[in-house]
Amino acid sequence: MDENTRYQVLRNDEEQYSLWPVDIEVPAGWQPVGKEGTEAECSASVDEVWTDMRPRSLRERMENTGARRVPRSHEGRAGGASATAPPARAPPALHPPCLIPRSRHDTGPAH
Template identity: 55%
Template sequence: MSEDETTYVVVLNDEEQYSIWPADRELPAGWRTDGTRGTKSECLDHIGEVWTDMRPLSVRKQLESL
């Protein structure tokens, strides 16, 4: 099995949910990049550092208003 040499970007949607996407492909509708680019491992490590609250943004806002 060959090593994955794909370059990825970190993407997030309007609910601030993160994922990775191949850098050479057009982003799917509703997703934007956060500026991070690298190997799969590098991108996943970045997500692990920045995505500390897995709740969707709408849920976090709703709970803050209580």
């Protein structure tokens, strides 16, 4: 990646976040949230606000069915998690998907 590339933070209707170069048109289904900066600055911003990796629709469905989240203090303990309660946050090795175009002419998400 070019160190001079400026990024913006995007969010979709499922309240998932991504980084996108500011000089490339925002893809359909995504909206800028108002944060622009270096890749590291934008990633740090996403880390602060995206604390629950579940899509909005899943969170709402779990709330409507009475499913509960496992408290952080019970994560990783034998018998501490239920089948209906996912971890409170993705494991540290996983990072939010980063939609970076494969070339300046590509306007779709990278695969």
